[in-house]
Amino acid sequence: xxxxxxxxxxxxxxxxxxxxxxxxxxxxxxxxxxxxxxxxxxxxxxxxxxxxxxxxxxxxxxxxxxxxxxxxxxxxxxxxxxxxxxxxxxxxxxxxxxxxxxxxxxxxxxxxxxxxxxxxxxxxxxxxxxxxxxxxxxxxxxxxxxxxxxxxxxxxxxxxxxxxxxxxxxxxxxxxxxxxxxxxxxxxxxxxxxxxxxxxxxxxxxxxxxxxxxxxxxxxxxxxxxxxxxxxxxxxxxxxxxxxxxxxxxxxxxxxxxxxxxxxxxxxxxxxxxxxxxxxxxxxxxxxxxxxxxxxxxxxxxxxxxxxxxxxxxxxxxxxx
Amino acid sequence: xxxxxxxxxxxxxxxxxxxxxxxxxxxxxxxxxxxxxxxxxxxxxxxxxxxxxxxxxxxxxxxxxxxxxxxxxxxxxxxxxxxxxxxxxxxxxxxxxxxxxxxxxxxxxxxxxxxxxxxxxxxxxxxxxxxxxxxxxxxxxxxxxxxxxxxxxxxxxxxxxxxxxxxxxxxxxxxxxxxxxxxxxxxxxxxxxxxxxxxxxxxxxxxxxxxxxxxxxxxxxxxxxxxxxxxxxxxxxxxxxxxxxxxxxxxxxxxxxx
Numbered sequence: 001x002x003x004x005x006x007x008x009x010x011x012x013x014x015x016x017x018x019x020x021x022x023x024x025x026x027x028x029x030x031x032x033x034x035x036x037x038x039x040x041x042x043x044x045x046x047x048x049x050x051x052x053x054x055x056x057x058x059x060x061x062x063x064x065x066x067x068x069x070x071x072x073x074x075x076x077x078x079x080x081x082x083x084x085x086x087x088x089x090x091x092x093x094x095x096x097x098x099x100x101x102x103x104x105x106x107x108x109x110x111x112x113x114x115x116x117x118x119x120x121x122x123x124x125x126x127x128x129x130x131x132x133x134x135x136x137x138x139x140x141x142x143x144x145x146x147x148x149x150x151x152x153x154x155x156x157x158x159x160x161x162x163x164x165x166x167x168x169x170x171x172x173x174x175x176x177x178x179x180x181x182x183x184x185x186x187x188x189x190x191x192x193x194x195x196x197x198x199x200x201x202x203x204x205x206x207x208x209x210x211x212x213x214x215x216x217x218x219x220x221x222x223x224x225x226x227x228x229x230x231x232x233x234x235x236x237x238x239x240x241x242x243x244x245x246x247x248x249x250x251x252x253x254x255x256x257x258x259x260x261x262x263x264x265x266x267x268x269x270x271x272x273x274x275x276x277x278x279x280x281x282x283x284x285x286x287x288x289x290x291x292x293x294x295x296x297x298x299x300x301x302x303x304x305x306x307x308x309x310x311x312x313x314x315x316x317x318x319x320x321x
Numbered sequence: 322x323x324x325x326x327x328x329x330x331x332x333x334x335x336x337x338x339x340x341x342x343x344x345x346x347x348x349x350x351x352x353x354x355x356x357x358x359x360x361x362x363x364x365x366x367x368x369x370x371x372x373x374x375x376x377x378x379x380x381x382x383x384x385x386x387x388x389x390x391x392x393x394x395x396x397x398x399x400x401x402x403x404x405x406x407x408x409x410x411x412x413x414x415x416x417x418x419x420x421x422x423x424x425x426x427x428x429x430x431x432x433x434x435x436x437x438x439x440x441x442x443x444x445x446x447x448x449x450x451x452x453x454x455x456x457x458x459x460x461x462x463x464x465x466x467x468x469x470x471x472x473x474x475x476x477x478x479x480x481x482x483x484x485x486x487x488x489x490x491x492x493x494x495x496x497x498x499x500x501x502x503x504x505x506x507x508x509x510x511x512x513x514x515x516x517x518x519x520x521x522x523x524x525x526x527x528x529x530x531x532x533x534x535x536x537x538x539x540x541x542x543x544x545x546x547x548x549x550x551x552x553x554x555x556x557x558x559x560x561x562x563x564x565x566x567x568x569x570x571x572x573x574x575x576x577x578x579x
Contacts, residue, residue, distance in 0.1 A: 081487075116476055118491050122524035145556075148357060161358060182482055201358060203423025203430060204476055211395070211427055241484055314482060 029276060029285040037259035037289045038062045039266045041300040044235050045252045051095035052102070055231065058256035059103065061298035064229060067104035072169035073097065076177045076192045076233075077112045078243060080126035085236050085248045088175045090132035092233045092254075096175055097133060110136070111165050113143030113195045115205045120144060141165045144199035155212045155220035161201045166225075172196075174230045174260065178237030178253075178267055178309075180246055183214050185278045185315050186271065187243045188264040189230035193221035215280035222260055222284050230263040231256050234270065239309035253305050261288025262295045272308030274320040323572050324559035326374055342368055343381065350384030351425075363423045363433035365389060369440035374572050378447040386448050389437050390456055393419045394429020394463075413480035418463035419456065420477075430477040431467060431492050434460050435499030442502070442575035461503065464496050472514040490518035494530030501537050501575045512538060520545070525557055532564035537573055541566070 040058035044051060059066075073096050075088040093110060100108045110133070117123050120142040121130070130136045146163035154160035166172065176192035184191055194209060194217070202208045209217040222228070232255040239249035251270060257263040261284050265275035275281045275290050282290075289295050292302075311318060322338055325331040345353040345368075351361020352368045365385050372382045395401075396416045405416045420429030421437040438460045445453055469479045473488030474496040480486055493515050500508060512535070519531040519542060528545065535542045552558035563570050 117489065119524040119526040122526065125523065148355075150357075150359070159359060182484075200354060201362070201424075203363070203427070204432065205430075205478075207423060207427040207430065241482075245484055245486075312482065 029282060029290055032261070032285055032289045032291070032294060033287070036294050036296045037257060037262035038296045038298055039255065039257035039259070039262050040298040041266065041270070041302065041305060042254045042256065043252055043300055043305070044254050045250075047089050047091040047235055051091060051254075052098045054254060055095055055099045055256070056102065058231070058254060058299065059099065062229075062257050064103065064256075064258065066100050066171060068106050069170035070107045070168065071100045071105040071109070071171045071173060072165060073100070073108065073110045073173045073175055074192060074195060075110065075112055075129075075175045076179075076187070076195070077114055077120070077123055077127060077129070079114070079116055080123055081244070084244075084246065085177070085238055086179075086244055087127045088177050088233045089235065090128045092231070092235070093129065093175055094133045096173060096231060097139070100173070105171075109139050109141060109165065109169075111141040111143045111146075111163070111196075113146075113163070113197065113199055115194060115199070118144075118199075118204060143196060144204070146198060148198050148201060151224070154224050155217060157212075161198060162196060163198050166196045170227060172225055172228045174228055174232075176230065176232045177243075178232050178234035178249075178251060178255070178271065180239055180242035180271070180309055180311060180315070182241055182243070182312060182314070184218065184280055185311075185318050186264070186268055186273055188267045189228075189232055189260045190218050190222045190264050190280060190284065193218070193225060193228075196221065196225070215283050218280035219283035219287075222287055226287075228260055229256070229258055230260050232263060232267050234267065237271070237309065239271075239311075241312055247310075249307070249309050251305065251307055251309075253300065259288035259295075261285065261290060265290045265292075266295060266297065266302065269302045269320060270306050272306065272320050273311070273318045277318045322371055323374060323569055324562040326569055326572060339371065339375065342371065346381060346385065350386075350388035352385065360424070361388065363421065363436060366421075366433065366436035366440040370436070370443055370572075373440070373443040373447075378444065382444070383448060386441070386444060386453070389421070389441065390450075390452055392421055392425050394422050394434075395426055396428040413483075414478060415463075415466035418466055419459045420463035421460065429463060431464060431474050431496050431499075432476070434464055434477075435495045438464070438499040439501075439573055439575055461500060464499055465503075465507075468496075468511070472510055473518065474511075488514070490515075490522040490524060490527035491530050493518055494527065494532075494534040497534035498530070498537055498573055501573075508538065512540070516540070516542070525552065526560065529557065529560035529564050533560065533570045533573060536564065536566075536570045 040061040042054045042058045077087050143163045148161040150159040174189040174192045176189040179187045181187040197206045234251040234253040237249045238246040240246040268275035347361045352365040354364045369385050397419045401416045420434035467477045469488040470485045473493035475489050
């Protein structure tokens with residue numbers, strides 16, 4: 001059979017299989033843990049608002065207790081392009097540092113291990129972290145090059161290495177950006193945990209996670225790191241071809257909560273994405289709540305802030321009905 | 322260790338460091354990145370380059386070379402090549418050429434491929450084999466095939482879902498270090514991109530790799546404003562020292578045309 005003959009036949013076969021998959025009802029999600037999860041949606045129309053007060057409001061609504069804890073803030077610092085909004089805004093991180101000091105944390109550090117770029121401090125410079133966040137250099141750890149220790153039981157790996165700064169934290173705060181993602185559909189507080197994996201061991205990009213599977217790795221990271229809290233920067237998110245080449249999309253919100261699955265599900269609904277169709281959320285549905293009936297929405301309602309994020313064709317099927 | 326090689330007063334310290342690095346070799350010939358981590362990685366290429374610089378060509382180095390020759394980026398398998406043939410991949414990767422991964426069992430990327438190319442080219446005279454020459458040719462072809470449409474290189478993925486991805490200054494510098502020996506005509510465009518990146522980038526790390534690359538290709542780039550600021554860490558200090566006009570950038574040199 002020639003390539004010219006094969007391609008149409010393969011196309012027909014692929015279309016038929018795709019159609020049969022689409023017609024099948026996806027398997028029911030697991031019930032998730034006992035009880036409901038609180039997720040706060042806080043309005044913040046611009047980065048010049050009083051973000052610390054907004055975050056304090058959200059933290060209280062979620063019952064966050066950070067007293068005496070060593071807190072690691074994990075922003076989403078990926079690449080820099082002045083024409084778009086790839087990274088968690090510097091003002092959000094500065095406000096989070098202030099928030100956790102006010103909440104009585106014993107220590108507040110910032111850590112990130114970008115997946116593509118080698119020069120993390122230069123990237124932080126471009127993203128204005130070093131100018132906006134007081135004493136940034138002294139509280140920041142490049143997780144790509146931190147000392148590491150092995151853990152067992154991560155994603156069926158015999159041993160997997162994580163930075164000591166991550167393993168030593170009592171509370172990891174995923175300071176994610178609200179973005180679409182060309183592999184995962186959306187990147188929010190759970191996908192942001194990819195930056196905890198050290199590049200010096202696993203490379204740039206962290207290709208080991210791709211071979212485990214992106215949705216599987218996202219779920220595995222959330223399964224392993226349960227001492228987490230999420231603050232998603234949706235003041236200005238990214239739509240279209242995210243997470244790098246998309247376009248800015250103002251949503252005017254911060255989304256906060258202890259249940260990262262519930263936070264990401266809420267973000268998806270705000271973005272006009274059906275969380276039950278996002279594979280990593282399906283895989284992690286035993287860790288937290290996807291179903292809206294099990295999420296106690298605090299602050300603003302989803303309906304009052306919902307704004308459809310443009311999706312690339314590949315993910316048009318994720319659109320919330 | 323490369324940056325300090327041959328400098329006054331460094332011999333005893335370098336000897337201790339070399340013994341430590343050698344102690345991290347695993348039974349399969351690969352090298353661990355530290356005493357705390359199990360399993361060999363891309364670091365193996367650096368140990369072979371170091372061995373060559375120190376004139377060490379023993380069985381231990383031979384095993385490292387054999388390990389490098391045995392490792393291929395996982396995307397170069399039959400399934401992926403077949404998928405690429407039928408345009409079923411989401412990326413625009415050319416998977417027909419074998420490069421090297423960060424870790425065995427993963428896909429090949431620019432940086433580990435470049436470090437392995439440098440290492441293999443440096444030891445090719447001592448460990449002559451057609452397999453080594455073939456892998457060098459394939460590795461160079463892989464690097465060339467991953468060039469971005471803007472003329473430089475990123476980690477090694479020029480496009481996803483029909484969208485072009487941009488190149489980065491540091492990986493453009495690295496790619497050119499690995500392509501030493503290719504024809505001047507072939508590299509004229511990438512070298513021009515590297516010169517421009519070196520002028521424009523704020524990243525000290527990128528500047529250092531671009532300087533090393535340009536010097537390895539016979540350029541004599543002028544010092545840039547702010548280039549003398551104190552480096553923020555050991556790796557950067559070493560790379561900047563290597564790229565200095567009197568530095569050891571020549572230790573990345575890999576000789577003539579492949």
